[in-house]
Amino acid sequence: MTAVPKSRILGTGHYTPARVVSNFDLEKVVDTSDAWIAERTGIRRRHYAADDEVTSDMAAAAGRQALEAAGLNVADLDMIIVGTISGDTPMPACAVHVQQKLGADGIPAFDISAACAGFVYGITIADQFIATGAATCVLIIGVELLSRLMNWQDRTTCVLFGDGAGAVVLGPAKGDGRGILSTRIFTDGSLAGALQIPGGGSNEPLTAEGLERKRNKVHMSGSEVFKVAIKNLTSASTLALKAAGLTSKELDWVVAHQANLRIITQVSDRLGFPLEKFILNIEEYGNTSSASIPIALDEGVRDGRIQPGQSVLLCALGAGISWGAAIVRM
Ligand code: COA
Numbered sequence: 001m002t003a004v005p006k007s008r009i010l011g012t013g014h015y016t017p018a019r020v021v022s023n024f025d026l027e028k029v030v031d032t033s034d035a036w037i038a039e040r041t042g043i044r045r046r047h048y049a050a051d052d053e054v055t056s057d058m059a060a061a062a063g064r065q066a067l068e069a070a071g072l073n074v075a076d077l078d079m080i081i082v083g084t085i086s087g088d089t090p091m092p093a094c095a096v097h098v099q100q101k102l103g104a105d106g107i108p109a110f111d112i113s114a115a116c117a118g119f120v121y122g123i124t125i126a127d128q129f130i131a132t133g134a135a136t137c138v139l140i141i142g143v144e145l146l147s148r149l150m151n152w153q154d155r156t157t158c159v160l161f162g163d164g165a166g167a168v169v170l171g172p173a174k175g176d177g178r179g180i181l182s183t184r185i186f187t188d189g190s191l192a193g194a195l196q197i198p199g200g201g202s203n204e205p206l207t208a209e210g211l212e213r214k215r216n217k218v219h220m221s222g223s224e225v226f227k228v229a230i231k232n233l234t235s236a237s238t239l240a241l242k243a244a245g246l247t248s249k250e251l252d253w254v255v256a257h258q259a260n261l262r263i264i265t266q267v268s269d270r271l272g273f274p275l276e277k278f279i280l281n282i283e284e285y286g287n288t289s290s291a292s293i294p295i296a297l298d299e300g301v302r303d304g305r306i307q308p309g310q311s312v313l314l315c316a317l318g319a320g321i322s323w324g325a326a327i328v329r330m
Pocket of ligand 1: 032033116155157159259260289319
């Protein structure tokens, strides 16, 4: 039996910065090639924030667009959740700056630190608040400004990531079957070291030597994450489908985290769901971490591929390792 949704998506939006950096541009600063990046990952370009742009600027822009699409005002919101690991400041939360930029004074605003899974974690939490009646209109934003967290001496990692923001507004379901049918989230802390920013916290306060060794930048064991990603994205998606009371045959679209086209292709094979029905934008934006799902979702909605009433699987995995999946009837 199909699950009965408690919350539904009222509007989507996204923002990507104007500065486009191609693989050929990176060839000039990193020992790499367009051919290697495109073949190994599917990425051809990524967008980087302007020097005077900060994370909350991008998040607020995406949030405004999602509110506009929902036909709502800032005053209608009663919560802001931001999935990010690259906020404006280590403290306070990025959501605080977003709240201030939107003029949403007084409502709770907080960050979720689940890296690339941050958006799926965010809608899971918002869905619960709406299901219990504790909130009626929640803005969930996935945003990252990762170009400032790259170690340009680590060619395996620095070519992968980009900047951007995506957002959805969630409100109560109307009883017509449309909405969040299921969510499933997971973490395996034994793999914390596979993808991390090792310096800058209580474990390793930053020193001049640490800065020199780029301990405040993203460090990743790519091949370790690669294998886990295929396995866990498939299992979480299968569990979310089961909880929603659907099979993959009944899905219309998949919006998977855009980390690597080879990962997405293998998940498509394992789910038995055609790659043509995945909303892909990795070629244009690279890996925008928590922003990748809401950006792709909004693109699919705006260009008319994703239609009202269709069923969409969202799935993501990132540092933690944290991962999750959700089924949405749009
Ligand atoms: N340009 C050219 N060559 C590069 C390169 C680059 N940017 N980066 C690595 N290489 C080289 C390596 O030095 C290595 O050379 P060698 O065989 O002579 O030693 C070779 O390419 C293969 O490197 P490897 O790290 O094994 O590549 P890979 O096929 O595993 O691809 C990733 C690397 C990072 C693209 C891939 O592992 C990945 O996508 N991992 C998962 C990322 C992810 O999902 N993250 C989670 C969410 S954020």
